[in-house]
Amino acid sequence: MNSRAVADRVPANHAADQDAERDVELVLAFLNTCDAEADTDVLDSADQWREWSTGRGLGVAGERGAARRIRDAMRGAVSYDPSAPAPVDTITWPVPVVLHDGVPVLGGHDALGTVLAASVHLVHTGHWNRIKICPADDCLWAFYDRSRNKSRTWCSMRVCGNREKARSWRERHATES
Numbered sequence: 001m002n003s004r005a006v007a008d009r010v011p012a013n014h015a016a017d018q019d020a021e022r023d024v025e026l027v028l029a030f031l032n033t034c035d036a037e038a039d040t041d042v043l044d045s046a047d048q049w050r051e052w053s054t055g056r057g058l059g060v061a062g063e064r065g066a067a068r069r070i071r072d073a074m075r076g077a078v079s080y081d082p083s084a085p086a087p088v089d090t091i092t093w094p095v096p097v098v099l100h101d102g103v104p105v106l107g108g109h110d111a112l113g114t115v116l117a118a119s120v121h122l123v124h125t126g127h128w129n130r131i132k133i134c135p136a137d138d139c140l141w142a143f144y145d146r147s148r149n150k151s152r153t154w155c156s157m158r159v160c161g162n163r164e165k166a167r168s169w170r171e172r173h174a175t176e177s
């Protein structure tokens with residue numbers, strides 16, 4: 001292998017990592033448009049959804065009802081909650097394929113399409129199964145599991161994890177007494 005080939009590959013991989021980071025950040029932001037702790041949902045308001053999209057430079061927001069169905073289906077797919085209903089319907093949303101110098105990539109002509117293109121990218125690069133929903137019922141925050149063996153359950157061990165540990169300790173001791 002010549003050194004030129006190696007040198008060429010390093011920046012390309014670095015760029016791919018940065019792309020993945022951007023995709024992760026965008027998909028998490030979309031999944032977290034509903035906030036269980038604050039009891040707010042960006043998708044309850046057309047203005048807020050539009051602001052969310054333009055604030056990220058994603059242009060036209062895309063249909064709000066579809067955004068909610070897609071978000072909730074995606075949250076269901078990455079959630080541990082066994083009581084959550086399994087998504088039954090297939091949702092279709094158009095995402096264009098754009099040729100950049102002849103190389104096909106997924107584009108998006110609205111915010112929803114851009115989020116979906118990023119999500120497809122995460123599925124294909126193996127990052128998708130590190131996207132998780134914190135199971136604490138007053139949290140339900142979407143996060144990216146960076147642990148080596150994908151073992152993280154809680155959004156933050158310091159907050160939800162410790163709180164859950166304290167709760168199960170109390171419950172164990174309540175039944176013992």
Ligand SMILES: [Zn+2]
Binds near residue numbers: 136160
């Ligand atoms: Zn949490």
